[in-house]
Amino acid sequence: MHERQTVSLDTLRARRGDDAAGHVFFVLITSAVGLAFFMVGAVGVDVVVEAWDILTERLWDFLGSPSSADEAKSGVSQGIRGSILIAAIVILTFPVGIGAAVYLEEYADDTWLSRLIQVTVRNLAGVPSIVYGLLGLAVFVKGLDGLTGGRSVIAAGLAVAVLVLPVIIITAGEALRAVPTPLREGAYGLGATQWEVIRTQVLPAALPGILTGTVLGIARALGEAAPLLVIGAVGFYTTGNQDFFEQLRGAFTALPMNIANYARLPAETWRGHAAAASVVLLILVFLINLVAIVVRARISKRLGR
Amino acid sequence: MQELLPPSRSDRLRSVGLVIALLGLFALISGLVDRDDKVTVAAQQQSAASMNDVDRSTGPIEGEFLVSGSSTVYPIVLEQAEVFSQANPGVAISVEGPGSGDGAQKFCDGEVPIANASRLYKAEEIEICDANGIEYIELRRGIDGITVITSPANDLVDCVSFNDLYALISEEASGFDRWANANALTSVWGGREFPDVALDVYGPGEESGTFDSFAEIVIEGVAKGKTGLDTDARDFVTSIRPDYTSSPDDNVILQGIGASDYSIGWVGFAFAKEAEAAGAAKLLQVAKQDGGACVSPTEETIASAAFPIARYLYTYINADAAANDSAVIAFVDYMMSEEGLQAVSSAGYIDLAEPDQRRAQSIWANRVTGPAWE
């Protein structure tokens, strides 16, 4: 038998300096978070202050008017339209990215070739967007101009879609890999075919993760300016007698181009237009993300998570 | 029991429905925005109709074209295209301003029928046009002064000569971070002595016509002996120092100028005038030669060529389009009309002198192709 332990409050009291490194680390990470919030907040406040006059005095006019040489009339309707169309085209190509992820994760054998493809996809996600612009110029503007109509919103949407694709493939692949093995085994054990397992169990379970990827993808698609510049987003256009489909193959612009164009004009008063267009872009990204988050929450709830 | 059970097929249908609804929402929003464009245009159409003097006797004009080229000329064309399209709703016209060089590339590839430039096309650009069988009509549009600016806080310098600018901004001035460093050069030709204060240089990047024009007029001017220096006794460079802060965005340049007390930089007159009015920049007087008359940049001095750093703005028209494309013809007609030309001054640039103006109009009227201006 060993001696009876004597316990006093002092033995249990925290000793000073016990966790000094931990405290330092806590202060560091807290200030890092604070700094990040401060930066984002400062930029946000600065933009909103600059945009204030336009947002309060002629918000609907600003949203509903095309760009103009007249400060009092110029708006971003064409940019909103272009950005939404680009986002829509990007969304239409999401199944391709999700399909590629399903193939790579579920069907492809683990060979050097499939590993090479995986590594390549990861590297593509880090390629500067201007490179996708050049690719889009060569493939969608010049090569497929019969389909896209040349420097059009379709070409821009496809170029941005290709840019977003690696992000979609990677996040969808990670979501598929995170689906627990027991779920798959349970379905296989009941005599489901591979496709039935993927369709009824794996994809629904991976959907929330896949949606997270699509949110990132759409946000990136809406914010990209470099590829649009190369594809040829214009500063001003009119549509003449073109119908909707001809317009899709005609001149276009997008919100990032509106912002860039406003920022380049001489008069100080145009700064407010650039800031207001930035606010519109931010809100558009926010709205689309909100929709995705709501859809994600509903699916998660339905899956009982 | 049946009603307790949510059949999974209807769940699936609901998801599909949600996606379709979302896409429909996109289409709806873009449709609404699209209609807004037309409403705006239609509403302004009536008032605009009276302002335009394009011959419309042949009925409504239809067509589609893109105007590319200089970002300096962009505001002029933007205003002209806007007014023109209000009177000609059947024409789909678009305007971009990627730069004189980019515009030349698209123009000489035959991709755009109209391209603007803040300089004449270079020999190698003309060669591409020739190789592609593109004939062009070269129109002078207006004048842009290149203004040398500093911070409003700078009370040590009011006027600079070309030689001073060479000593501060040419490649020979690489590494100079104080105004007094330039004295090593000015002392060579017996020029002025600068005070010993920090030197920060801001200007447009190489892709800009303003960069080219400044190098050509000022630095090359000095190197070619146009300011009276002995170019036989000494080799002068023709290029700009690589170690200055460059930006394609003139407003970024102006911000840099305002941020340091003894900055120096150069931007187009339209931008400088706006910045001066806002108290963000001080426009320096410029003398071509040391000891020559110091001239302030104003509309008058630039138009009369008394201010020594000025450049002409040009528009290139594809000769084939000028003969066959009714929409392009109508637009250039408007562009060169008295009313259309007002856009030059309202965009902040300087109108051509009367003889030049008439000559440009006659070149267009007669569809004269090839180099027309010096």
Add this chain to the structure above:
Amino acid sequence: MTMTQPAMTTDPATDAVPGANDVFTVDGLNVFYGDHHAVSEVDLTIKEREITAFIGPSGCGKSTVLRCFNRMNDLIDIARVEGTVRYHGVDLYDEAVDPVAVRRRIGMVFQKPNPFPKSIYDNVAYGPRVGGHKGNLDEIVERSLRDAGLWDEVKDRLGESALGMSGGQQQRLCIARAIAVNPDVLLMDEPCSALDPIATGVIEELMKEIKSEYTIIIVTHNMQQAARVSDRTAFFTAEIDEHSGQRRGKLVEFDDTGSIFSNPGDERTEAYVTGRFG
């Protein structure tokens, strides 16, 4: 029992051999995971409508052998099976055999309850649905839940998520789900290892009740469980390969459960069942 699946016709030649009520005949079974020889030379016969228990220490390959009976090892890329596993005389690893059809005949219940993140109803209906069942699912769902002894507990909340059930209920739901496809055999891989003693008792009772309809093979690390529920018991052990140093599973002894526990023929079995090793 209706046979809606593409039938695996019984070879008349093998039908003639003694033991026509043999469900599985395993002959010289070896399983490899890549270079690892996981199970070596297993021979055994599983009788119809009996509960057969596989016992043995961890890593002895008992689960691996179990997964050979419904070709679950096919899902592991690097797994390779040698030897023959005959199901009613048909070689399960014949090229013409579709593993999906095999799994509809030979159901499986896993170590950890793994209900799908769907409603209770949809869990049970899942197997019949993917099997192309077009008739009234309500009947099948009710019968399966009754067979699994779960009906009274869940009949009022069939539309609720299965993930809201207790662990024991979830495992019984997995059993109901497995019998909903009307299988011939139920493979149970340590079905009670994640459950408390009361839930374990319920499952054991359930197994005894349904054994009149199904052939059951259960892998368990719980000797008492094997002794309580099974008719016959196979004892596996792991040997250390002298060359590679890897563990290799081996069947030591296979006999009536009574004999294995009271009168083992091998001293390793005796050491294990008396608790001296393992």
